[in-house]
Amino acid sequence: MNAIESYVEELAAELRGPARVKARMVQEIRDGLADTAAARVEAGLPPEEAVRDAVREFGTPAEVAPSCQRELTLAQTRHTAFALLATVPALLGCWHLAWTVGRDQGIPPSQTAQLLATIAGTAAVVGFAALLITRRLSVPDRLPLIMAWTGTAASIAMPLTTIALATALPLADNWPLLLIIAAGTAAAHSALANSAKTCRECAEQAR
Known part of the structure; x- marks a missing residue:
């Protein structure tokens, strides 16, 4: 064999x-x-x-690969959407807590951090929409690539948001909270960035 x-x-x-x-x-x-x-x-x-x-x-493998790749691309699109929904809401909660602490300490909210968090939150909404769309029998050809770049944008926004928050809050008073957020951000960024990268490769391979 x-x-x-x-x-x-x-x-x-x-x-x-x-x-x-x-x-x-x-x-x-x-x-x-x-x-x-x-x-x-x-x-x-x-x-x-x-x-x-x-x-x-x-x-032959060359004849069979396209149909297999279409199935894998759909699966990876859903995987990236799940990664968004598993990471972004948790980070949004952490960021909101940091903003609340900052407000209690008289520190004005960082507009940059809010903008970046909005980008991440919007990406999660797109991920949820992608999960609904992929339940259909016919999936738009561009959806995997859209999902890949959406995930990439969110994975970039994650560490930038945390950095913006960390620079606004006094480290001496808030280091336990910032440490937890930084650790969560690093894990979420790694998982989402890798999934988005694979999704992009799948979309290119399926063309």
Whole structure:
């Protein structure tokens, strides 16, 4: 069955998308080819010829990859939308707490931080809309790329917002709160930026 392994490795190298979904897809293809080849062997074909027949019937990796990539791109679009909804609201709550603390300390709100937070919040709304749209049978071709750049914009706004807040609040009085926000921001930025990057790669691959 080495030919089957070579086939799925070549196919996997062509695909971009969520690792878990991609692994499951590749495994299903591997199992399908193995089952088809086994049926050919039972019908009397030599093993090597049975594998070649199974692969020829399924199609070359270049022929199969586009349909697989479309499915992975849709999955990655949803993954990025989920990442937005999982990270942005939590950070908005942390930022709001920081603004409340600053107001209680007589520090005026940072307009820059508010603008950046608005960008992140708007991105979360777009992510929610994307989740609703991807429930449809027909998904706009540009949606994955829109989702990718929306996620990228939000991931950039996250650390900038936190920096703007940190520079406005006195560190000596607020370092525990700022430390928590900074740690949350770093984790959220990493998760969202990576997801958005993969989504962008998927959108480009699916063209």
